[in-house]
Amino acid sequence: MPLAGAGLIEYAGIEPSDALKRLNTPSEGLSEEEVLRRLKEQGYNVFAKKSELNIFSELLSHFKSPLIIILLFASGISAYLGEIVDAVIIGTLILVSVALDFFEEHNAGESVKKLISSVKATATVIRGSQKIEIKASDICTGDLIFLSSGNLVPADARIISARDFFVNQSALTGESFPCEKTEAKVPLQNTPLSELTNIIFAGTNVISGSATAVVVRTGGKTEFGGIASSLSRAPEKSEFELGITSFGYLVMRIMLFLVLFIFLFNSIVNNRVLESFMFAVAIAVGLTPELLPMIMSVTMARGSLNMAGKGVIVKKLASIPNFGSMDVLCTDKTGTITEDRIELVRYTDVSGRDSERVLQCAYLNSFHQTGIKNPLDEAVLNFRRTPIDSYRKVDEIPFDFFRKRMSIVVADRKWHLMITKGAPEEVFKCCTAYRCNSRLLPFNMKAHKNATEQYHDLSAQGYRVLAIATKRLSRKKKTYSREDESGLELQGFVAFFDPAKRGIRNVLPQLSEIGVEIKIITGDNELVTEKVCREIGLSVKGILLGEEIDALTDDALRERVERTTIFARFSPDEKNRVIHALKSNGHVVGYMGDGINDAPSLKASDVGISVNNAVDVAKEYADIVLTHKSLRVLNEGILEGRKAFGNTMKYIMIGLSSNFGNMFSAAGAILFLPFLPMLPVQILLNNFIYDFSQVTIPTDSVDYEWTKQPKRWNLRFIKRFMYVFGPISSMFDFLTFFLLFSVLRVSASAFQTGWFIESLATQTLVIHVIRTKKLPFIESTASKFLLISTALCVALGWIIPYTRLGAFFGFEPLPAGIVAMLAAIVVTYLVAIEITKRLFYRKNEF
Template identity: 45%
Template sequence: MDTHATARPMQWNGLSSAEAQARFKRDGPNQIRPQPQRRLALQLLARFQNPLVLILLAASGVSAMTGDVMGAAVIGVIILASVLLDFFQEHRAGRAAERLAEQVAVTVTTLRDGLPCALALPQLVQGDVVLLSAGNLVPADGLALEVEDFFVNQAQLTGEPYPVEKHVDPSAGFDAWLPEAGNAVFMGSSVISGSARILVMRTGSATALGQIAASLAKPAPATAFERGTRQFGLLIMRLTLAMVLFVLLVNIVHHRPLLESFLFAVALAVGLTPELLPMIVSVTLARGALRMADQKVIVKRLSAIQDMGSMDVLCTDKTGTLTQARIRLERHVDAQNQEYARVLELAYLNSSFETGLKSPLDDAILQHGEVDVSGWKKLDEVPFDFERRRVSVLVARGSQRLLICKGAPEDILRLCARYEGEGGEILPLDAQARGRIEGLFDRLGDDGFRVLGIGWREVAADHPHAVVTDETALIFAGLAAFLDPPKASAGPALAAMVASGLAVKIVTGDSERVTRHVCAQLGLPITGVLTGQEIARMNDDALRARVGGVNLICRANPAQKTRVLLALKARGHVVGYLGDGINDAPSLHTADVGISVDSAVDVAKQAAAMILLENDLHVLHAGILEGRRTFGNVMKYIMMATSSNFGNMFSMAAAAVVLPFLPMLPLQILLNNLLYDVSELPLPLDRVDHEDMARPRRWDMRFIRNFMLVIGPISSVFDLLTFYLLIVLFKADEALFHTGWFVESIATQVLVIFVIRTRRNPLRSHPHPWLMLVSLGVVALAMLLPFSPIAGDLGFAPLPLEFFALLTVLLVVYLLLVEAGKRWFYRRWAYA
């Protein structure tokens, strides 16, 4: 490790590309827990760890040893085809998601070959020189080479929420590093203000954060969607296990061959288990991510798509989302509401010398280039933080030293003991004057102005540094008033979101009056207001009771915003948060769906699950609808799999009891399952009806169970009717019975897709062409197999033409009854 690098300033320009590449090969990527990239062959072999697959392979081997080589070979081919299908679909989906995430990956400015370049965080190596500024994440552990008013938040390591200033200390050794070390920065920290040049000393798992993470590594908590799919899978598996044990017991009682009975039971388990669910979910979510990318929404975490579809509350900041973020300084007035040039001069000095992340208000102040600050120099700074809501700079000109403080007007006024009257006269700030000034910034707020208070005081010449305790006994100079017009698109976008069943809540650090003015211009009715001061006085229970009835939360700091989100989640809401600043990172992490924009600071982009490529609510609304579309397509498979599997369970149970032979050969069950899986492959491409996207939808096991109990028995009735007709009307032997039920089972399972996929009349809701083509193709293939050259190998016998005429009638009646049952169900049960 190059601990002596700080003593060699020539290395302050970074590594050469060749040396960096060599170190990357030696140390690996700069990740706390690098994702192991297994070879494709190993990933494919891992698919065979499925217990059902292993049992089937073992059963196939036993069949081969007993002389049924052809049956064993066909079973092996079907298993291999199913596993390959699952593997390639998920692999393609995963790669697509990775490529999308790379588009919005956080980068760091690094010096390579003496020139600055943007580098992905994992590419960083020990010895790199990194340039950091306000809003950046600290990408690795490092030593400060150069700093300028450099403050970082390292709460992730120390739990201390306040910024810590870092400085250069060449005498400090690497081994002496502690979180409180003044010259060290650590991965996971964020830069609050200032700038620095950092020498990277430790990367990845070797960092302080990496060592903590290694000892406390825990898997991420499952999302509501992941918990739901797991519960669904367990429900089906329990029902399947019970059915398989029952059928196996019946076959043993009937003295059927043990191996054949065992193969039948295992094949039945495969046929009844929704093993396609993980692949359908993965492919549908990846397809949704690609479609959302077309809508200018990049998904970093695929499971967030489902949360987006279920989201029923959106919390958003005001500036830049509801407003244009093109802020103009319109007025700079004294305590008497008169234009006062000194207010502009003091504000300009503060913004000019502030080294923290410049806000749009600072940019608006600095547009007034007529202010001359050439005679002033900066001595020190107390950076902005979201608890104080102000920033102070200590400046000097000749023998004069001023501490200039700028921030929220009520906070600045609270710190002032005097104010500037007409002609610059310094007057005591008595209760009457204080009330007059408060009334002034209230009126400015009512007119839609964002207001900053400006205070100052002289500092003694022997006071070279500025600290928070210096922000007392200030002189109130006046107010700077800004206008930020609402976006023309925000009003219609908000209306569309509300019409889509989404509750929009404005969570802002701005004043109530300004935010009310903006909401009035956008046509957003105010249902209730909560302020940061009120939140501070409430316990969590009181906040939970209050937060549901308000849609305007003002003057809230980051901790209070997080409490609001937690209160909403505790009320059962799925909550999204849209933000782009340093102060938004905790809220983005807390929300079910953290949403940021491509122009956001690094800490916000890192915390977000989705990134908007355009800061426009219409883009977000399109992403929400796409999330609902994706969720809807996953639910289609769930509804079809449950109803189909439940119906097949009853059919198998009845057939096993009354028939003198197996109702279907194990090989035929596996083939049936494979063909059904193929018919479902285009489901992620399918259209979703407007009414299914009109409201947020959540995973509801009760709803799914009830649907299964209503539709499943209809399938069983027609299976039993088919049994009766085959035996009584067609006098079917074992082979003909197997063939007839195989064809009827495939036809009913696949064609019912077109009924269950929509809540509408199926003739008025058009499926995706690929879904229709593949589904009809699978049914046609099933009907042709009994007449194919391999029919005998599959255990099929040719079916009489009368069977197909009868099957057509059965299918029409079956689909009509399912449609009637579906309509009754949706009238009986509320919208899921």
């Protein structure tokens, strides 16, 4: 997990005194005059704010979509033609759709402010040899800061001196365990962020101990500030948004071609300019999928309500179809698939057998120590209450960095017992014997090698390991020192682990079954991550370390990500490279995380997912938040997303198969008819009734087969669908034209009436065939609301010509024979579409 810049590594690789010299910081701290000069020159310790649009400009920005532009054009044309009802309906649909998007994104835009305010705090600085408390924003580069337990680190800084100093930086690096920080320099090499043991980072917090540090970076130059800066940039378009945009451009191109063709041909050949213009714009309105924004909004809102009932809160409606299209889920480890809670999991002797003696000694040590109360001690004490009433505390030898161990001395009836706990390699140095199966054996080279192998074996399994050793003493002394930590008996080891969340092992097979692959991208090390994968049953195809990614080109990375499951020691920028590589390979990528360092990845992914115990910033930048600790709802949410996407695609495919076909027919009819095939006002009425019949699509069910695998925008499939089913609709329209005009030789008004009811019936009823791959009405039936709305609208359209309203629109009542003929054409069309559908899906999959 290499750092973004080299500055921190340079300071980590020099002595504290040299760091002070490089920053021109005296040992007593900066003077107030020097602080003012540096603040004026370098700026305050605040994150750069993104340029914000005023609320009016922000609202206008939502009208840039090609689909919205088409709808605005259609609304304007409708108003120009005097079709005020159509104009108002289309305009209302636009405003509702835009308003939903505007309010969602406006609220989400407040997240950067929350990120900034999350580190607004005070800090203790040393100036003129005095400790004073100031606003964190007034800290400058070179300031000496003093930190103790509970403090928030205000800037990136180099440790000058430290005592038992532990920092929780899991939100930034993904590490489960608190990290000890010291003043000792680290090697100058490509050191991961998590291993800079003498550097502290803005936004992390102090667990225990105290330290003095010199500020190296402030504001937007800090690691935390870099994340805030990336969050302030414009969000990337998701897969669903890109698909909608592409579809909008496709509709725009088709509409422009047909409108220009109809207008120019009719004007030149028939010399009817005004009539041709009105007919052409009516065709444009008919081609426009004006209900699509409403269909999408209602479908996604309905899906959102269903998901909320299952513990999935949807913050951005457009993320629902992305959720369903997702085929790769990248997830952070700590706090997302693990509990972010350290637990004691093993207590063994040197041979690897479980040992109650080791557990009792560890409990006595953790219970009686008064120094650093870290999560490891809490894990020991929470594991099991152990009887220790027969012991009383005598003394304590605190932990320090150089020894990497601590000891307590307790007394029983006969002896004093020293119990030492610490880093195995340091405890080994103090041991002269070890206990195995109640036997005391010499800790010689062979025993040392065996103990080291046992320690390394536990570490390789992803455990954090401490060694436990004891020493029996006479009762002569009351105080003890480091010198007494010698001649110890090695008892064994205690091992700790951040366990996986409950239920996640059951979720993975479900996700795999519905076509979602899991990849883990974490700042933690690969051993711990691989152990978690074993715990949850996730098969590991390959491992990539952060230090390796810089050597990979974008093309090489795109190839590597396909055969990698674990991405370990990764920085936020490196996580984003992986997400972009997966997206460029054609995947719809979800990212699940809970920390500050996950926010950029949540934003870069097609759908960002967070969990109930995430930091506020992660929740704000997530599109979806899981409120239940169980991740079982993740599977249910994906299926809900696929249902929403399925209903959206129904409306699009119906329009392409029949509505577009009818408009193509109109363009073809002007080549041989001496009159318009349908009056402009009749086209608008047809379009209005048809649209009303489709309003109930969001209530429709989706076949199980559709939800089994991820579905995504596929413009190539959409075009193929249009090229196959659109002409079939036109063929039946031309059959209608031939029978009415050439065989029956009806009047222009009767012709227009006949095509009106035929086209309305075909484009309205075809939903029942197109909505499923199965046999309609027998193997798969639409919702009752969709059945009712389509039946009522077809009935209305066929009745209108026989009413006074029909005369107003220029219709003429048709004889029963012609109506029967048109009904037969409609039934034959639906049968033809069913046969074609079955043939089409043999060679084409969405």
